[in-house]
Amino acid sequence: MKIFQKEIKLKSLSRGFHLITNEITEQLPEMKGIKTGIAHLLLKHTSASLTLNENFDPDVRRDFESYFNYIVKENEPYYRHTSEGGDDMPAHIKSSMLGTSLTLPVTNGRFNLGTWQGIYLCEHRNHGGSRRIIITIQGE
Secondary structure: OEEEEEEEEEOOOOOEEEEOHHHHHHOOHHHHHOOEEEEEEEEOOOOEEEEEEEOOOHHHHHHHHHHHHHHOOOOOOOOOOOOOOOOHHHHHHHHHHHOOEEEEEEEOOEEOOOOOEEEEEEEOOOOOOOEEEEEEEEEO
């Protein structure tokens, strides 16, 4: 049984829903040695999130952004946490709704995802900056 943990840094992305599957796997050459295992990904931020969804049609990512902006509006008068800008409190809410972690199977050195599945970084801030993910993989 092998266990390893690595922190990776993602490039800074604009607000929106972004496919990051390839960016993650490029920074994880260690995963190639795992025949069967589990990977846990934890995004170390409270104003962005991770999710697994459609990896082909970019309209899906745009629709996600539109939907979340519709249900969690900015600059609402009932927000008290406003010192970091009008997009900050809504970003925290969106992050809690989607979550900041994923657990994925690893098979033959790769994430074992469905044909149309990809890992998204959901950037909820206008200027979120680079993001960090801790990845723990356990397997054989």
